[in-house]
């Protein structure tokens with residue numbers, strides 16, 4: 001079982017995941033974390049920028065789904081209903097179960113799938129264990145609370161390694 005905490009790409013935020021980048025990476029299914037990836041946790045409904053981004057990906061033939069560990073099914077449900085996309089809730093990342101379920105629902109194999117998220121120990125680790133691309137973003141709206149600030153600092157070295165590798169590709 002592969003074990004790596006190094007994301008394949010680190011981006012400032014989700015809007016940098018463009019149809020052109022996904023085409024280059026061969027990605028047809030994009031699994032997205034919700035909190036701090038597509039919206040700060042304090043935001044309860046998707047905004048216009050998120051709708052527009054999703055529309056661009058849809059038009060390019062990319063399937064987008066949410067893969068969330070959020071304890072509130074209502075929050076994930078509301079977001080996905082507004083966006084018109086499917087989701088796997090209580091995903092238990094970094095377990096491979098949710099990743100497999102999402103890929104099975106979409107009918108798209110691991111080679112054409114990527115995970116987009118802000119946390120190494122859940123989003124990135126689960127993606128690497130599942131054999132899919134791990135795209136990492138900085139926490140949207142910035143880290144909130146002491147624990148998230150500490151986590152953010154601890155994640156820095158792995159992100160730095162990823163950025164160095166990308167520059168030498």
Ligand SMILES: [Mg+2]
Nearest residue numbers: 033035036118
């Ligand atoms: Mg998150």
